[in-house]
Amino acid sequence: MPIVVEKLNHAYMEGSTLAHDALKDVTLTIGDGEFLGLIGHTGSGKSTFVQHLNGLLQPTSGSVTVDGFDMADKKQRVQGRRLVGMVFQYPEYQLFEETVAKDVAFGVKNMGVPEAEAMARADEAMALVGLAPERFRDKSPFELSGGEKRRAALAGIIVMRPKYLVLDEPMAGLDPLGRRDILDTIDHLRATLGCAVVMVSHSMDDMADRAERVAVLSAGTLLRVGSTAEIFGDAKFLLENGLDVPQVSRLALALRARGVALPETIYAMDEMELALCNLLGKGAEI
Amino acid sequence: MRDITLGQYFPGNSPIHRLDPRTKLLGMLAYIIVIFFVKKITVFLLPALFVAMVTYLARVPLSYLVRSLKPIRFLLVFMFFINLFMVKTGDLIWEWRFIQITEGGVYQAVYITLRLVLLLAGTSLMTLTTTPIALTDALEKLLTPFGKLGFPAHELAMMMTIALRFIPTLIEEADKIMKAQMARGADFESGNIFRRAKSMIPVLVPLFISAFRRADELAMAMESRCYHGGKGRTRMHVLRFAPRDAAAAAAFAAMTGMIVLVQALWV
Ligand SMILES: Nc1ncnc2c1ncn2[C@@H]1O[C@H](COP(=O)(O)OP(=O)(O)OP(=O)(O)O)[C@@H](O)[C@H]1O
Ligand SMILES: [Mg+2]
Numbered sequence: 271m272p273i274v275v276e277k278l279n280h281a282y283m284e285g286s287t288l289a290h291d292a293l294k295d296v297t298l299t300i301g302d303g304e305f306l307g308l309i310g311h312t313g314s315g316k317s318t319f320v321q322h323l324n325g326l327l328q329p330t331s332g333s334v335t336v337d338g339f340d341m342a343d344k345k346q347r348v349q350g351r352r353l354v355g356m357v358f359q360y361p362e363y364q365l366f367e368e369t370v371a372k373d374v375a376f377g378v379k380n381m382g383v384p385e386a387e388a389m390a391r392a393d394e395a396m397a398l399v400g401l402a403p404e405r406f407r408d409k410s411p412f413e414l415s416g417g418e419k420r421r422a423a424l425a426g427i428i429v430m431r432p433k434y435l436v437l438d439e440p441m442a443g444l445d446p447l448g449r450r451d452i453l454d455t456i457d458h459l460r461a462t463l464g465c466a467v468v469m470v471s472h473s474m475d476d477m478a479d480r481a482e483r484v485a486v487l488s489a490g491t492l493l494r495v496g497s498t499a500e501i502f503g504d505a506k507f508l509l510e511n512g513l514d515v516p517q518v519s520r521l522a523l524a525l526r527a528r529g530v531a532l533p534e535t536i537y538a539m540d541e542m543e544l545a546l547c548n549l550l551g552k553g554a555e556i
Numbered sequence: 557m558r559d560i561t562l563g564q565y566f567p568g569n570s571p572i573h574r575l576d577p578r579t580k581l582l583g584m585l586a587y588i589i590v591i592f593f594v595k596k597i598t599v600f601l602l603p604a605l606f607v608a609m610v611t612y613l614a615r616v617p618l619s620y621l622v623r624s625l626k627p628i629r630f631l632l633v634f635m636f637f638i639n640l641f642m643v644k645t646g647d648l649i650w651e652w653r654f655i656q657i658t659e660g661g662v663y664q665a666v667y668i669t670l671r672l673v674l675l676l677a678g679t680s681l682m683t684l685t686t687t688p689i690a691l692t693d694a695l696e697k698l699l700t701p702f703g704k705l706g707f708p709a710h711e712l713a714m715m716m717t718i719a720l721r722f723i724p725t726l727i728e729e730a731d732k733i734m735k736a737q738m739a740r741g742a743d744f745e746s747g748n749i750f751r752r753a754k755s756m757i758p759v760l761v762p763l764f765i766s767a768f769r770r771a772d773e774l775a776m777a778m779e780s781r782c783y784h785g786g787k788g789r790t791r792m793h794v795l796r797f798a799p800r801d802a803a804a805a806a807a808f809a810a811m812t813g814m815i816v817l818v819q820a821l822w823v
Contacts, residue, residue: 326735356739364736366761376758380741412765426740 271337273300273323273354273434278332280318292318294490295332300434300468305460307481307498308470311512314487316470317359320436323468324356337433352381355432355465359439361423365411370396370422371403373411377430395429396422398462399455417448421455428459435459436468441476449473453480478502478516478537486511503535518542564624566684571800572614573685577694579801583808584682590812591675597663599818600670606811607677614685624680625673632669639665688720697795710786718774726767733762 280293292315300306300323308316321327322334325341334341339350358364367373375392383391393403399421406414411422420440428435437456441449453476460467471477477484477498484501486493488511494501501508505519515523515537522536532545572580587603594600611621625632645660683691696713703709734744737758744755 321735324739326738351739352741354739356736358732358736358739361736363762363766364733364740364758366758376737376742377740380743430741 272302273337274333274335275299275319275322276333276335278319278322278334279330280315280322280327281330282318284330292490293322296487296490296492298485298492298495300466302433303460303464303466305467305469305480305482307477307484308468308487309472309474309477309484309513310487310493311489312472313489315490316487317438319487320356320438320468320470323434323436324354325351326356352430353433355427355430355435357424357427357435357437357440359442361427361440362416362419365419365423365426368410369408370401370411370414371407374422374425374429377426381430391429392425395425398428398459399425400451401425417444417451420444420452424452424455428463428465431463432465434466434468438470439472440469441471441473449476456480472514474502474508474514474516475518478518486513499535499537502537505534505537564620564680564683565687566614566616566620568615568685570614570685572610572681574798574800575685575804576795576797576801577686577690578698578795579797579804580682580686581691581694581698583804584679586808586812587678588675590815591671591678593819594671594815595819597667597670599815600674602811602815602818603674603678606808607674607681609807610681614681616681616684620684621677621680624684625676628672628676632672635672636665636669639668689717692716692720693791693793693795710789714786722767722770725770726763729766730759730763733759 275296275298278293278296279291282290282292296315296319308319310316318327322329322341323336325334325336325347328342336350336353339346339353341347341350365373367376371389371392374395375388378388378391379385393407396403396406401418401421406418406422411419414422424440435456440456441452444452456467456469457480459465469477469481481498483495484498485495486501486508493511494507502516502519505515505523508515508519518539518541519537522532522534522542526532526534531549532542536542536545591603594603611618640657640661641655643661643664644656644658646663647659648656649659649662650657686694692713695716696709699707699709699712734742738744742755742758744752744759747755
């Protein structure tokens with residue numbers, strides 16, 4: 271069963287002079303096991319939207335249903351929330367326990383899992399995100415490096431075995447290698463756990479590389495949802511809406527502007543490679 | 557969480573907003589003293605009129621003033637009933653089993669409630685029209701003469717300014733951390749008081765760590781800009797009394813004079 275978001279509206283500081291509509295009539299369905307990317311300008315409502323998936327915010331109007339559980343209902347919300355693992359931006363700042371293992375186990379312990387089993391699951395989760403349990407288990411989370419902290423925080427979410435993994439800018443503040451590492455970890459988690467992934471990111475390259483479907487938010491409204499090829503194949507649409515395009519698209523645009531006959535929909539490296547080889551094979555001048 | 561604000565400043569550019577913060581601060585202190593000298597309910601009419609006039613001049617919506625009473629609504633009700641039931645002077649008005657309500661009780665209950673309402677309305681009016689930073693400035697300026705006695709006026713003001721600056725930041729941060737822990741199944745709403753206190757640990761530890769980190773960073777930033785305390789520091793906004801401050805003082809003195817006169821003649 272999917273997450274169904276229907277006509278979701280959210281206003282911050284309702285009723286005051288500072289009221290602000292952060293989401294307007296957003297309707298979207300997130301299917302089992304899919305990888306949905308969420309892009310949009312800063313302030314477009316991405317973080318607001320993903321917090322609704324976990325019932326951390328309540329709709330001003332409209333509804334969010336996670337596998338049939340209505341997130342507006344207090345009892346159903348508790349059950350729905352267990353299905354959705356939410357990783358906030360800079361999740362490393364939520365670490366608090368004495369040891370990494372204890373911190374990772376926090377979520378499952380809250381679910382009522384007995385201590386021994388919780389610790390076993392913590393080990394498992396740490397291994398999944400690439401933190402060797404025997405090395406990191408008894409370390410203080412505050413002794414870890416930035417990247418390791420982020421992994422530990424990620425482990426703290428997936429230890430609950432969510433059916434949907436929601437990540438709000440999981441790569442913010444990491445270097446290219448660290449970004450790649452986290453992305454690979456996310457792919458690995460999806461493959462081993464079979465969970466759906468909803469990822470917010472400002473990096474179009476990462477999005478184009480990993481997402482299967484992309485939703486574009488602009489000033490609180492859902493501008494467009496489509497397959498990754500459909501959205502990123504339409505560089506004009508992205509640029510018109512003030513969004514960035516993947517680097518390959520930018521290169522393709524620049525080449526086309528100089529008269530190189532490349533198709534308009536190129537956004538991925540392998541496509542570019544293929545197209546260029548084709549052109550060269552035909553003996554075109556570049 | 558976000559609704560908690562300390563200063564409840566209502567932005568504006570009215571004559572009251574433009575008064576020197578020192579005038580408003582001292583005025584508020586004097587106002588509190590005056591209110592405590594009022595002996596009769598009827599005399600409250602004078603400070604009430606004064607507050608109404610200031611509210612009108614400041615163009616603060618009445619709803620804001622009423623809202624500032626909200627935090628003490630239970631105290632108001634409590635004080636009202638305590639006085640109503642406990643004060644036993646004058647004629648008996650109503651009796652039911654052990655509950656006796658007397659004329660004196662009703663009078664005292666209304667008197668105390670009015671006094672509290674007027675006190676809060678007056679002080680709120682000041683915080684509504686003065687930014688916390690301006691107030692800190694005023695406090696520093698007013699306390700500077702005590703510096704000769706070793707009183708750290710500047711340091712105190714700087715501490716207050718920094719604290720004020722970081723309150724919204726920390727609230728925002730607490731909000732974020734609470735959400736993150738809620739996403740991990742933390743429950744802040746159920747259980748008895750001990751359980752609830754314990755459930756705050758996952759919020760307080762990261763919050764303290766980040767507060768210390770911020771304090772460290774701020775200290776570094778201040779030092780790297782050669783901050784070395786108050787000695788020889790000039791200010792960007794120099795406080796100056798203007799004619800309107802004299803006018804405000806005169807209006808206040810007039811009200812006080814009338815209260816003294818009315819109480820001396822009729823009460
Ligand atoms: N707690 C809040 N109170 C009031 N307004 C808020 C709050 N959080 C966000 N907003 C406002 O709602 C709008 C949407 O914010 P949101 O955080 O969802 O944007 P975003 O798309 O995640 O941006 P970014 O890419 O910068 O993270 C913004 O205009 C923001 O100012
Ligand atoms: Mg965001």
